[in-house]
Amino acid sequence: xxxxxxxxxxxxxxxxxxxxxxxxxxxxxxxxxxxxxxxxxxxxxxxxxxxxxxxxxxxxxxxxxxxxxxxxxxxxxxxxxxxxxxxxxxxxxxxxxxxxxxxxxxxxxxxxxxx
Amino acid sequence: xxxxxxxxxxxxxxxxxxxxxxxxxxxxxxxxxxxxxxxxxxxxxxxxxxxxxxxxxxxxxxxxxxxxxxxxxxxxxxxxxxxxxxxxxxxxxxxxxxxxxxxxxxxxxxxxx
Numbered sequence: 767x768x769x770x771x772x773x774x775x776x777x778x779x780x781x782x783x784x785x786x787x788x789x790x791x792x793x794x795x796x797x798x799x800x801x802x803x804x805x806x807x808x809x810x811x812x813x814x815x816x817x818x819x820x821x822x823x824x825x826x827x828x829x830x831x832x833x834x835x836x837x838x839x840x841x842x843x844x845x846x847x848x849x850x851x852x853x854x855x856x857x858x859x860x861x862x863x864x865x866x867x868x869x870x871x872x873x874x875x876x877x878x879x880x881x
Numbered sequence: 882x883x884x885x886x887x888x889x890x891x892x893x894x895x896x897x898x899x900x901x902x903x904x905x906x907x908x909x910x911x912x913x914x915x916x917x918x919x920x921x922x923x924x925x926x927x928x929x930x931x932x933x934x935x936x937x938x939x940x941x942x943x944x945x946x947x948x949x950x951x952x953x954x955x956x957x958x959x960x961x962x963x964x965x966x967x968x969x970x971x972x973x974x975x976x977x978x979x980x981x982x983x984x985x986x987x988x989x990x991x992x993x994x
């Protein structure tokens with residue numbers, strides 16, 4: 767089944783403790799992206815990647831890092847999490863990221879709480 | 882991305898049609914209009930998209946105004962499973978550094994039995 771898989775589904779951590787949220791897709795998509803969703807603010811893009819080793823900032827990249835060493839994986843790294851990063855996070859992918867006729871496929875989300 | 886404006890919420894009855902409006906007055910000639918929806922506790926999912934003419938698929942229909950400043954997502958017979966937040970997005974052609982997608986707040990659709 768074609769899907770975008772995020773792990774973990776829920777994560778509670780403390781301020782300053784480094785964490786990684788994993789994202790994997792099995793559709794051979796070149797484009798992958800991370801979003802955060804906060805009440806009243808909708809979905810905001812954090813980082814995106816057009817292909818392996820190619821990443822760029824979205825609208826809210828501060829406090830986050832990403833890497834794209836292989837096509838299928840796009841982990842989101844919080845080096846020193848803070849409470850304002852408590853949010854619901856979504857990973858998404860699409861075939862090339864260029865075609866306006868393309869659909870975005872989303873994962874099921876990761877609910878992160880930073881205490 | 883083109884800035885879009887949607888009502889915060891709408892309500893419908895089961896088995897009745899639903900018309901979800903979206904204003905995108907700043908849209909450019911090459912921006913497609915995409916619709917996604919987000920069911921409770923799930924990630925967003927694609928619904929439909931179009932450029933100038935009306936579009937139909939198994940999920941919904943999309944009616945785009947002649948001046949392209951607005952569009953309407955039509956669910957022909959709402960079911961309880963259609964209760965979700967619906968997002969209208971203007972997607973710019975070209976990709977690359979332009980591929981920043983802002984979903985906004987969307988419209989919360991409630992479907993009554």
